Amino acid sequence: MTSVQTFGVNDAYLPFIESLQTVQQRAYAQAAPSGQDDPLTDLTQPPAAATNILTDTEDSRLEQMADEKSGPLSLQDKQQDQVLHSDLEQFGYDIFGRVPSTYAPLAGIPVPLNYQIGPGDSIIVQLFGKRNVEYKLVVTRDGNILVPEYGPVQLAGLTFDEAEELITSGFESRVIGVKAVVTMGQLRTVQIRLAGDVMQPGVYIVSGLSTTIDALLATGGIRHTGSLRNIELIRNGKRIAKLDFYNLLLRGRMDQEVFLTHNDTIFVPPIGPIVYVGGEVQRPAIYELSGEQTVEQVIAMSGGLLPTASLTHSHIERIQSGGTRTLIDFSAKSGVAGEKAILNTKVYTGDLLRVLSLEDELSDVVLLSGHVKRPGGYQFRSGMRVSDIVTGADELQPGADLDFLLIKRENPRTLRTEAMYVDLVAALTTPGGKDDIRLQSRDQLIVFKLDQNREDELANIVRELDVQATDYRPARVVEARGAVRYNGRLPLQEGARLLNVMALAGGLKPGADMFYGVIARTRHPSRSIDAITFNIAAAITNPESPANLAIEPGDRLYFFDDKGSRSELLNDEIDLLRQQASYGADEQLVTIQGEVMHSGTYPLTRGMRASDLLCAAQGLTRKAYGLGAELSRVQRYTDDDNAIEHLNLDSGTLLGLCDLTRRMSTTEINPSDSDADLVHYTDDQLNPFLKPMDQLTFTEKSGWVERATVTLIGEVERPGVYAINRGESLCEVMQRAEGLTPQAYIFGAEFTRGSVREMQQETLDELHGQLDELMIELSLSQGFNKTEKAPSEWAGKQDYLKAISQLEKATANGRMVIDLERALTCSAKHNIALEDGDILTVPHTPDYVQVAGQVYVPTSHLYDEDRKISDYVDMSGGHTTLGRLKHTYVIQANGEVMNYKGSRNSSRMARKSVMPGAKIYVPLDVDRMNGTEKAQTWVDTLVRSAILAGIVL
Template sequence: MYLKKILPIAFLMALVAPIQAFTPTAAQISQFQNLPKAQQEQLARQYGVDVDSLLGGGSAVSAPTQQAPVLERTTSNQTSATATSQNKNQTSGLKSFGYEALSGAALGFTVVDNLPVPLDYQMGPGDVVNVQVFGKSNQKMTLKIDRDGTINLPDLGPVSVAGQTFEQLRAQLVGLIKQTIIGVDVAVSMGTMRTMQVYIVGEVSQPGAYNVNGLTTITQAIVASGGVKNSGSLRQIQLKRKGKVVSELDLYDLLIKGDTSKDVRLSSGDTLFIPTKASGVELDGEVVRPAIYELKGRTTLAQLLALAGGPKPQAYLSRISVRRMSSIGSQQFTVDLKQASGRNFILQNGDEIRFGEVSNVLKNAVAIRGEVVSQGAMNFTSGMRISDAIGSIEDDLKQSADLNYALLVREGNKNQDIEVHQFSLLKALSDLNSIDNLLLQEKDQIFVFNNGLDLNYWGAEKSINLARQKGSVLSNQTNISYIDSETGAEIVSQEENAIGTFSNSAVSATAKQQQGSRAKLLEPIIERLADQASYDAPALLVDISGAVKFPGTYPLVKNATAASLVVAAGGLTEDAYLDSAELSYRGIENGRLISEQINFSLKDAISGKSLVSLSPQDHLAIKTRPDWQEGMLVELQGEVVFPGRYTFQRGDTIKDLIGRAGGFTEFAYPKGAVFSRERLKRQEAERLKYLNAQLKQEISNMSLRRQGASSSDPAQALSVLDQLDQAEPVGRLVVNIDKAMKGDELANLMLEKDDKLYIPALNPVISVVGEVQYGSHHTFDPNKTVDDYIASAGGTKRQADTGRIYIVKSNGSVEVPNNSFWFSRKYQSLAPGDAIIVPINTDYLDGLSTLSTATQILYQLGVAWSAVKD
């Protein structure tokens, strides 16, 4: 025979050997795999062997220990890649819904010793129970349920437990042992669960017998077997027990609704039968989950749409394409889901349904965007005006709508170039005869902007519902609502789109877009105007800056003036200078770009006394009043008669501030004043950041040197680095309050915004910090020198730099020693509130030069904060 000519005789003998003691070589298996599939199956049937075993599978062996819910099969173990590949439809590219969730390689033997056992687990032969008796006597027993459903208790005999739940068995054993042995407590736990054999047959990737434990459910067994074939049904999985169907599982309930009520546990000898799929349809296009779906019974188009998660927002529900193959040939149906007849359209096996997308071009419509209750398109009628599109301020506009500035965008020619008109909603809706109540044209778009108020916005759902009630949302933004006859849930789909050139910025009723800022809403208009610009036609855009609420770039509207641009920018702020404004404009003269500026009275332009027209690319600058200042506040705390926050004018000084606060109290110590300035605080923060980065670099270099011969310890440097990370800048400025109060021009500083002055009480304390044995505070003694205070702190440490000891005075200034006279008892340099600083010797840490500067700043910050807190 042809097969015998190809395969070696030794290999054929191995196939028919009663005892599989021979293992084919790789070359022999390769020869077998190269045969056509039909010949492989023919040879296997002829010699009574399993094709899957020859292709790498093999029977598995189970063990009587506690296992995972699914153990392993007792027959062949072939790969399940076929099931996955079958899920793709060869013609449409759609996948069959649900099969991937069940596919995968068959699970191997897995031992799990701590699997929790539910109380309703039904006990049976092979289950093992652990019993612990303690108290008067101690005993541990491992009891196995015999085939007759009993367990043998030592000294008590057999006890029938078959058919009981684990909870019932535990209660029975505890009661029986306590009744028999007085004075003991009993603990019963589950040991090893029994293994049992079930059959998985039908349209599964790997049918056969499987060893499972008592907790295995239908879906777990199917997943372990490699999944269901594409030809198998997911909606009519049958669990048979003793030849009768005891349960039927619809996996769509689990995959779509999360319903596991029908996913029951298996019993010994059960059979899972997967029948062939009765019918299916293809659903493609603008739906949430396009796929091939299996039908179950009489299914309508609305029910199928619910299975697919509903339509996408851009789905065109008025024309659903249904293609049907029947005995008379191909048929085409067009279904309207807005009609009851469309929603109740009955599907048949093999139908191909496609949801198309709505057109980007709206006809016979106008659109409204922005701060309106209902965004979207509405039907256009001849003679329609602004007041017809937006009925009233109270009902159709949000509270955040800008009533003084709105735009009408219109396509002005066949090239679809747009022109922009500005109008006032307040005038248009209050006076129907006003010129602001513009006459609309087809495809016009109305933009209503935010007035900058921080208000709560209505959600999209409220907008849609109100629009539906008012009937203002028509064919081009249609909300379709219908009841799913199977689930009873309401399914809502919304068709929406902007018009013409704004198709990429579709009108939307979502809450996120309703909260868009003025710049966000202007963005598509500005982009379109920029795109349509050319060499001889500059972009119709103008800029405004300065004292207006919303400075930025705006469309150049028809008949634009400086006054209309100010309105577009939200109006003037309170610091605007009305006597003069500057208009810069650009132009081409003799092929060269020129720029000129003119100044005009903003007051006259706004009042209408003068007309300042605008041209493309103009820039309007609104000046700020020279004498205008905001937030001119300083803070005065501590030992003054009336501490608190004070307003001031430019030119006010420290002396003026303290005088307004009633002067000092009797406990004040002006020499220890702490003066903080916001500007210096920012500079100090930058300095700390720079020192932090520089010190990190030096520590990194030191670490590299330590890998060589150096033996320095970087712990001190790392400690300083941590303090720099957490240091809070003070922005302290050294001031002499005594001189300031006497009127000294240099000491009596002018105040700045957010200055803070703290006058402490007299604190007769000298602080010693840095590289001393014990950093501490000492009572001020005018007879003690610096050396005496350091000795009181235990002396200096080994790494101290005794040659650079310095003093931070109570007012923040620093005194540095210059000769041996520093430590003389005759030298009276110390005063209450001073701090003696003993710095670290940078040579101690391989010359970390930054460390000295960093520690000095940290000490000074600490002294300042200590003065404030004390």
């Protein structure tokens, strides 16, 4: 350190005669704008331009991992390849891309104490106390400042700290009662040179307060071919400092921060040895080496490892001396010692260090999902059971299935997905019991909702099982169809039995058949179909018995109920059985027809007898003939001729044997107590084995009559609904009803029958179809001068179309014209046999006759037996000019129709035939009708003919 110099002063000199306090306050005010706060002139060339503020909008690696991990827990493993997903760039060079203005020397900043004073610097000295004065002194080229009255003071080569001490001590020792304050004024500018691998080499003028870093940042920086770790500062031909940019970038400090002086040279040599670092590190990049020799040091430069990094799975790609590339693997090194050995591995220039990630899987975890209050992951502990995860029913949401829980498990040896069934109620009731099974790491517990489709919920698991399947090893999937709560394909537990699968399918629906079900099983690799029957009642009675069948992968279970056709449910399997029948082999199918509950075609199972097929059809109907059944069987002969053989069986015996096997399956009877009945079951004459293509037929009882009723309405002594026997007559029912009342109008009785209504409606429908065809023919037919006649013809067609639309509304009434008076005599000739649903309506005697059609006043007239038909027409004003009297017809009250013209035109016949309640109708004159009238009349006639097409008795 340079010694402090002293100089003489004139102690008696006072420029002002003022108080000391006033002098000091004025001095402070004057010093404020002219001292350290005085702005410094920025002489950097070119001037630093203002730059925009940079923001990092791209998610970091840690943020990306946080996004991945913040979702729901999943046991699905992800593939961890050895590809580096980020491009590697040279570390540190991006600092020169956009230079913030704050890197340039700023005016008004405090001068560092180690700043070396040089020619051109301005020194401000302020004296306070006995003497108040300010000196602005500039360092001369020979390094001196010239202090008035005291002479030169050598400052060149001194730091600002040393110069401040020299000046203040000199003034204070020479002038008694004076305090000196030294500050820097305007700083000097220096000329420097940039050389080597820099963006813009050349000569620059910078502030004397600039350092090597300031100069590089202000002039564009270093090329990617230049070194960041060996930057040289040359002064007077000698290297006085070496700059390692990594110290600033990685540690935030500089070991040597030298201010630039005049004629300094900054030299950037070419880049040195490099190493590539990628993968699970904080800053994947290309790094320049400067003394780093180990993996540990390289990883430290890259910011350290990410939490997902795995050193044991990492490696180094290295270029060998012969120009080939090789791989240095760390997988053989494990444990603490192995990790230490990996970190101490030497690195060489050109090495590519791939730091790979851990296996992306959850271990020591159990997942709970489904209809629970808190789904998610739970820590796995050795010995953990189901009851440790689902501690009670309060853990479940309302509507959860307490009877069943599914566990999805990964087999650690085969890596295959497996399913396990758990009785949840039993596990919660008896913790630690056999149903409270032990869990394994990565188990997934699924609790189902009662009203949720399980096939949809388990679709992903089923898909995984399908992927694992081969031709010889089918997917561990079972399919449930029919009378279970959830139909579809479901995962199968190894060793699962019938009742387990039934529980997985949500249990049976109400009305399910407890004694008959079918398993369709595909044999591999032949893919042939076998049918196996099961008895649910027997399996429930004794779950450990063979009745609780073992279920194999690919089985299709069919559950039946009282509704629907069983053959339709089995239709797919029946088609497969038919397709697999080859030449010389019959289809493994049997058929049951007739008076059974569910007739149709059924798969032939091993050991199936006639009574078993009757059980499959759920027994006989009420109409079945209990003493007769026929088994039809195809007999094949050597000459290739086939014949049908018919065997007579006893329906009652077969039904009794069916009931016997059902009761034995539920232990209602002891098998030892029914040995005699079992002899009948195994009797090939009473209960033969079935063969392919057998057909079992049950006939109806002779003379069977379902419950039938007739209805009597109107003027009957005891009207109402009466049950009838088969063949019972109308006369017999009327006798039970005690006959007719005195007011009954026998001639006007109306008798309707359902079968007649159906026949009449068929006639109307057929007639309408004929009219549609007629319209098509009229539209397509060719005629003479059709072009000229088109308007009138088209008008006629429109009329016919309107008439047809009226016909569409017509419905049959089912009326039969009967002679009730003769029927009530109970004679064999006029007897009327009744059918179920017949209705007899007997009105009271009317006193009017209706007149309608082409008369002037269509109305009703008081009945008079002496009047003729023409008299009633005349009483309505007579027929109009469009009416045709000779075509008049009468519809009697009993439904008979009588024409006015012809042989019945005598006044005696007309008067006798017109009865009370009759309707006289005068039609239009056809010769005077237009197209519409013709169509309506024609269609009306057809309609009435169709309605009256029933049986007339």
